Amino acid sequence: LAETRRLLGLVRESERRAPGLASQEEIERLAREVEQGGLKVTVRTTGVERPLDGIVGDCAYRIVQEALTNVSRHAGARNVLVELRYGADELELAVEDDGVGGPVADRSEMGHGLLGMRERVAVAGGELEFGPRPEGGWRVLAQLPYAALVR
DSSP states (O other): OHHHHHHHHHHHHHHTOOOOOOSHHHHHHHHHHHHTTTOEEEEEEEEOOOOOOHHHHHHHHHHHHHHHHHIIIIIOOSEEEEEEEEOSSEEEEEEEEOSOOOOOOSGGGOOHHHHHHHHHHHHTTOEEEEEEOTTSSEEEEEEEEGGGGGO
């Protein structure tokens, strides 16, 4: 059943296709949209930026989009930081806020957005972590290997 849901989710996503993360410009556009709701979004990029096509670009874009949506809807945050770290073998992206995020006790408490992030990252061959930060707020961290571009 989980596999069927994952496949249906991928089909639905392809029907509503959003732009992939081709550059920091796409993330800046998402940030400006979220800022219209009163949240301050800072986007930071480190490393040598490279174009990301296919599954890695789509996955990165959707993770940032969903994380920003969750922050604006649920976190009670004032500030959020989106970091894109271009490494030698992978893109690491982090979305951190200063809201009131709490722990997710088990899988049954995860919303569709968090499950969707986890499924996208798995399809891309990456890793995903999320949860409360020790200093307060919430953090989503994804590592997406560039090798997924040639799968």
